[in-house]
Amino acid sequence: MSTSSPEAVKKLLENMQTDLRSLSMECKKKFPPVKEAAESGIVKIKTIAARKTDILAALKENSSEVVQPFLMGCGTKEPKITQLCLAAIQRLMSHEVVSEAAAGNIINMLWQLMENGLEELKLLQTVLVLLTTNTVVHDEVLSKAIVLCFRLHFTKDNITNNTAAATVRQVVTVVFERMVAEDERFKGIAEQPPPVQGNTNRRSVSTLRPSAKDAYMLFQDLCQLVNADAPYWLVGMTEMTRTFGLELLESVLNDFPAVFLQHQEFSFLLKERVCPLVIKLFSPNIKFRQGAGAAAPPAPVEKPYFPICMRLLRVVSVLIKHFYSLLVTECEIFLSLLVKFLDGEKPQWLRAVAVESVHRLCVQPHLLCSFCQSYDMKQHSTKVFRDIVNALGSFIQSLFIVPNAGNAAAVSAPAGAGGGTLTTQAAFEYRGTWIPLMTVSIQGSAKATYLEMLDKVEPPSIPEGYAMSVAFSALLDLVRGITSMIERELTTEEEAAAEFRETHPEQEWKPDPVSISFFFSGAHLVWEEMVNASWCGLLAALSLLLDASTDEAATENILKAEMTMASLCGRLGLVTPRDAFITAICKASLPPHYALTVLSSNTSNLSSKGSHTVFTHTKRQSQLTAKNIQCMRTLLNLAHCHGAVLGTSWQLVLATLQHLVWILGLKPAVGGALKPGRAVEGPSTVLTTAVMTDLPVISNILSRLFESSQYLDDVSLHHLINALCSLSLEAMEMAYGNNKEPSLFAVAKLLETGLVNMDRIEILWRPLTGHLLEVCQHPNSRMREWGAEALTALIKAGLSYKHNPPLAQNQRLQLLLLNPLKELSNVLHADIRQKQLECVLQILQSQGDSLGPAWPLVLGVIGAIRNDQGESLIRTAFQCLQLVVTDFLPTMPCTCLQIVVDVAGSFGLQNQELNISLTSIGLLWNISDYFFQRGEAITQELEREEEALQKQALEKGETLNRPFHPAPPFDCLWLCLYAKLGELCVDPRPAVRKSAGQTLFSTIAAHGTLLQQPTWHIVVWKVLFQLLDCVRTSSTTADKEKIESGGGNILIHHSRDTAEKQWAETWVLTLAGVARIFNTRRYLLQQLGDFFEAWEVLLNHIQSAALSKNNEVSLAALKSFQEILQIVTPVKDSDKAGDALAAMGVPPVLIDPLSASGPGRPLVRSDSLVERLTRYNGAELQAQPPGEESALEDSTLWWSAWNTWYRAGTESTRPPSGPAEKLAFIPSQPFLTALIQIFPALYQHIKANFSMDDLKKLGVILHGAVSVPISSDASPFILPSYTEATLTSLQEAVLTALDVLQKAICVGPENLQVMYPAIFEQLLLFVEFSCKPPQYGRVETKHVANAKYNQAEWVALNYVPFAERSLEVVVDLYHKTACHKAVINEKVLQNIIKTLRMPLGLKYACPSESTWKLAVSSLLKVLSIGLPVARQHASSGKFDTMWPELANAFEDFLFTKRYVFPSNLVDAYGRFQNALVVVQLISTEILPFANFIPKDFVGQIMAMLNKGSIHSQAPSFTEAEIDVRMREEFSKVCFETLLQFSFSNKVSTPQEGYISRMALSVLLKRAQDVLRRYVEDERLSGRCPLPRQQVTEIIFVLKAISTLMDSLKKTLPENVDGNTWAQVIALYPTLVQCITCSSSEVSAALKEALGPFKDFMQPPISKVQNGES
Secondary structure, three states: OOOOOHHHHHHHHHHHHHHHHHHHHHHHHHOHHHHHHHHHHHHHHHHHHHHOOOHHHHHHHOHHHHHHHHHHHHHOOOHHHHHHHHHHHHHHHHOOOOOHHHHHHHHHHHHHHHHOOOOHHHHHHHHHHHHHHOOOOOHHHHHHHHHHHHHHHOOOOHHHHHHHHHHHHHHHHHHHHHHHHHHHHOOOOOOOOOOOOOOOOOOOOOOOOHHHHHHHHHHHHHHHHHOOOOOOOOOOOOOOOHHHHHHHHHHHHHHOHHHHHHOHHHHHHHHHHHHHHHHHHHHHHHHOOOOHHHHOOOOOOOOOOHHHHHHHHHHHHHHHHHHOOOOHHHHHHHHHHHHHHOOOOOOHHHHHHHHHHHHHHHOOHHHHHHHHHHHHOOOOOOOHHHHHHHHHHHHHHHHHHOHHHOOHHHOOOOOOOOOOOOOOOOEEEEOOEEEEOOOOOOOOOOOOOHHHOOOOOOOOOOOOOHHHHHHHHHHHHHHHHHHHHHHHHHHHHHHHHHHHHHHOOOOOOOOOOOOOOHHHOOHHHHHHHHHHHHHHHHHHHHHHHHHHEOOHHHHHHHHHHHHHHHHHHHHHOOHHHHHHHHHHHHHHHOOHHHHHHHOOOOOOOOOHHHHHHHHHHOOOOEEEOHHHHHHHHHHHHHHHHHHHHOHHHHHHHHHHHHHHHHHHOEEEOHHHOEEEOOOOOHHHEEEOHHHHHHHHHHHHHHHHHHHHHHHOOHHHHHHHHHHHHHHHHHHHHHHOOOOOOOOOHHHHHHHHHHHHOHHHHHHHHHHHHHHHHHHHOOOOHHHHHHHHHHHHHHHHHHHHOOOOOOHHHOHHHHHHHHHHHHHHHHOOOHHHHHHHHHHHHHHHHHHHHHOHHHHHHHHHHHHOOOHHHOHHHHHHHHHHHHHHHHHHHHHOOHHHHHHHHHHHHHHHHOOOOHHHHHHHHHHHHHHHHHHHHOHHHHHHHHHHHHHHHHHHHHHHOOOOOOOOOOOOHHHHHHHHHHHHHHHHHOOOOHHHHHHHHHHHHHHHHHHHHHOOHHHHHHHHHHHHHHHHHHHHHHHHHOOOOEOOEOOOOOEOOHHHOEHHHHHHHHHHHHHHHHHHHHHHOHHHHHOOOOHHHHHHHHHHHHHHHHOOOOHHHHHHHHHHHHHHOOOOOOOOOOOOHHHHHHHOOOOHHHHHHHHHOOOOOOOOOHHHHHHHHHHHHHHHHHOOOOOHHHHHOOHHHHHHHHHHHHHHHHHHHOOOOOOHHHOOOOOOHHHHHHHHHHHHHHHHHHHHHOOHHHHHHHHHHHHHHHHOOEEOOOHHHHOOOOOOOOOOHHHHHHHHHHHHHHHHHHHOOHHHHHHHHHHHHHHHHHHHOOOOOOOOOOOOOEEOOOOOOOOOOEEEOOOHHHHHHHHHHHHHHHHHHOOOHHHHHOOHHHHHHHHHHHHHHHHHHOOOHHHHHHHHHHHHHHHHHHHHHHHHOHHHOOOOOHHHHHHHHHHHHHOOOOOOOOOOHHHHHHHHHHHHHHHHHHHHHHHHHHHHOOHHHHHHHHHHHHHHHOHHHOOOOOOOHHHHHHHHHHHHHHHHHHHHHHOOOOOOOHHHHHHHHHHHHHHHHHHHHHHHHHHHHHHHHOOOOOOHHHHHHHHHHHHHHHHHHHHHHHOOHHHOOHHHHHHHHHHHHHHHHHHHOOOHHHHHHHHHHHHHHHHHOOOOOOOOOOOOO
16 A cells, blocks of 8 residues: 555544644643644644645645654653654655655754664664655755764664664665666756866866765765765764775675766766775785784784775775776776785785685676786786786695695695595695685675675684685686687677678678677687686696596586686687697596606697507506596597587597597497497506496497587588597507507597588598598408498498488499498408498398499499308308399399399309308399399390490490390390309309209290390300210219218218219209200200201210210210100209190290299280290291191101110110120119110101111110119119019010000001011010020129129029010910911911920929919910911911920920929919819810811820829829829819810711720729729738828829719710720729728728719610719
């Protein structure tokens, strides 16, 4: 609530009335006048309140009257009344209702009270209220009020004194505030007239306004009073102290500098009064010398007085701070005095306050700048600024050097501090002097302690370290102030320059001295002067402090000061001071002995000797302290933040950092950052734990330092790079010839710098990479490893950086970046090449898509491998190549494809790592696949390129030179690929040859359609045949020495254990491959003019391979032969479907493009396919033959093939002529099998002209082939176990060949059928093998069953199955051809029977049971077919010779001359059954047709049957029981057959009937003899049993009789001769005699024989019963 608001006014009126009433009450008795005055006052107030609207104004008008009662009340001097009145007066004052007159009255009344010593505090309060609430008090009244306060200040009462002092201060302030307010009011109205010049009267204040005048008078009197002179204005002063006066002066000067600066009257006072006063008062301090008064009696010199001195310094501080511009000369004196006060001889307290004063100056950089301008830069002037700095420095030094000047405690460390360094208190310690450090002020403000001790009279004792602490703060603030001020101005200037350049890019910026302030003209000179004046002193002091500092914070501050100075010097271009500060930091970063050697006095040029010493010193113990680390961090910070201004001193900084890195054992990591590694060898460096914990931080800062190089300008960056390069060169020199860990700092940092400056890499690339390439060739492995690491990292970063414009559009930059990579190929060290290749790999992985024109360079690097480079290197290079082939073929220019092929080939040919060679061949396949898929695009691009090249060549007048030139460029690409694969096909390593061969042929097979026709000519003659020749030569000359192992512990299979065998495999592959191409590409090749020559060459190769002395090669040659005859078409998984289709007769031209568009491949556009086919194979498509047969039916080719086959067959199957020991080579079974298997297919093409001669030739070969034995070690694999009756493949093939022939003859023309007998002849020859195996020259063979593998070298085949199969074929063939003229004429049947006689005759002695059985069944089958034919042609005489042969055969079979026991009962039974079958055949096929058959033959047959029926014909009777039974059975059958034909009613000739009857009678007579003899023997033998065979015989005879009886019963009676009846009946008695026999078996037989006789008991009648009963 304001004092003028209605409520406040109302309250005021009420309060006044209350006050007056109270006063009236108090004075009623004692002081009636006062009471009356009070009452009239009440009336007055009421009147005013009632009548006036503006009550406050009316009150002010009447204030003298209103105040009067209260003044009278004060006059009573009654305390209670006085207090009441003073309070009322104060209330009026506070409402500003006191007029000037009233105020004067009030002051007078107060003066009286003061003189009476009443209510002193209330008085002061009232004065204060009066002066502060309004401005009505002026001139004498004001001075009286002020004097009143002064007077109260000097009373006896302490409280009053202090209150008065405060009031005085406030009043003085009020006076000046009024002046300031007055100036504000009159601002700009009218300027004051210029004052009178010269030493005007001190009272000439007429020009001043009222308030200003008061202030002037007051200030002037204060000066008078301090100077101990009488005042002019403050009349009535009784006493005054100098200290209080100085305080008042200081506060006015400090609080109202504007007054003195704006008003010349006041300025005059300053100059004329204040300064002389100060100088005069200072004099005792100046003359005083510490210690001078101590020894001598008191000198007349006045002793310095602390309170005055301290206040003087405060005044001086204010003068300098605010009025320096007015008092330049005076300030020079003050400053010089101040500097003197710091002198060591002055009292300690004086030095302390002086240093506090200096500190106050140091926090005002603009002031310091002015000093420099006003004094240091003027000639003949004191160098004040330099002196201040030097004085501070000397002061600090003196504290260390003269410890006893302060207090004795400073000499040694405080108790318990343990030498000073371990104490936790911040302190400085230097050469045994320990000075603690206190916190004296916050940074940038000079908060003094002793300058503020206004209450102290005696000089205080200065605590230890205080002066040092202040001086230290002053020093830091000085540096901070100067540097920040100058840097701020510099920044402003730079911004202005930058702005100007933006707006006027073409002009050069020059500061305009008119428009731009002073700072842009003379400013630089001033700044340089300031630095030049101060740097020596600063550096000396800071270095000393840094050395002595034991506190981290202090050290930090010192370092920061040094750093900012270094930076400032750098920005101002002051090289010497810059380097000096940097050197100081560098020295402090290193342990002491390093500092001495590294940073020699020649700081700007770091000698190499200086650097080297670090390594010689590492043997010494170096204690790296936390302080060193702290300094190092500052150094890093300096380089980080101020790198741009370091220029040549980068060398210093980097050298130091390098040593630190060395000491700390930091090792470069990825990207060049340094990370803590293992400690340096030996106990050279002691790293404290504190240091260890800082390591990661340091390495981090180190990294950031070089990261910040991106903000340097180009020139600074070059300084940095040059410094790093020269450091690196020194490190390289050092690393020569010793294997100590080299310093990698420079290299690592070159890398880091390069990485962060990618945006302008061009400007530093050449020096950077040039140097790193040198490092890469260094003999020290660690050194060069990092060189390579750095170089490759830079290249990778350069390529992946997003340049503007992008690399794709900046080919020059791309090649510039990649060039060092290529240069690395010239380095011989494997580790460097490894890095290079790893880099390539990473480049491919990250930038492979965008390499474009740089591909040749990259491929060149990958391909620059040599065999002496070692496995891992080649492996890495190869990984790169793999990546290129799998991912990047489509992105590279087509002209590079040939380079890719060459590079892949070179990997195939390297001999360090077999797997890589093999895989690279796989890559060549992938490449070929790529060519195939992208054929069109590649063709177009290559043709464009070719045109351009041709044009260039024409312009230069040269011929275009490229391999396979006349062929089109795309075909040349293929030819290069084939040529490369061809080279690999004759590599010394078998696996490589194999893989290359397979790939070459697969490629040609799969993609050959893309080649134009003339190119095929090159492929056939230059690639394929050339390869065949090389392989044949190498194979035939290969070493036959056994290879023990395949390297390492790999065992080699015996089939590959010589070079010759390994080459054999290659020969096989190559030949097969070529053959397959000839097969699948037949149409295409036939259109080349020289196909027949090519065919002949190929056949020649096949023949020489077939006749090689290596089973594998010879067999494969035949397979190839089969293939080119299109007998077989092997389709392996790996081959293209095209081969299979080709075999089915689909023209290959149409196959490949179709099969190429499988899953994952783009379908070939149909039109382009047709175009391509028409272009490549035009002729072929137009005249495509209807089918394969007709296309290939070129008889000359086939007969050429037949001749080759015949030559190969003859050579290989001809038995050796010499003795068996000299046997060199016997062809293998598979070979012979394949050879024979070729014939059927070949025959299909030559059968039209196949003659009997050719058949004979064939027969020789077949016979020869079958006769060849097997080597014993192969026999287990080829031969079946002896018990199995199977054919070998060869035997199968032989039979197949004959089968093909006979089938051809069968369907062929009549004239071919003359060949049948020849075939029979051949087959029967084979049948004989069953009993009479063939001989092969003179080679001794064992039968397979007897051959122990180690005894016989050669084993004869088991010919039985083969002979048997041949026999079956004979039977089969005879079945078909029995009636053919040739067969009848050539007596084939007779030959068959003749051949069969041999096994039949052997019977049990036959080598194989089955043969005998088969011979029987075959004979039966042949006879069943042949006998009718023979009977048919009986008259022609063509079969006459056959009958005797047949009879002999039966004879041999039924009555074997050599009896051999059968091996088991089953065999015996089987053979017995066969005999029965033969007898049956005779009874069905021969005897019924006796009239068509020669009589001799029939006679022979009957005789045979007779012989068989007589049981005792057997050569001996020792057989087993079962054999006896079989024999009985056989005799019975023979007998029955005889009987059947004996009683046959179809007797055609009398002779035949006669034979039967004769036989019968012989039989009966024989039976009679046997029976009789038996009866006789039985009787004679008594109880002894008869011999077994005799019993058997009798039993048989009895059975024969019963059989005869049965036959007689079944036969018509008229067919039986009467004589026969008689003989039969004659047997009866003899039979009866046998009844007495003792043998039960005989008895049983006897019963059977006697039984039938019941039918003869009556004479027979015409109808004989058959006797069912």
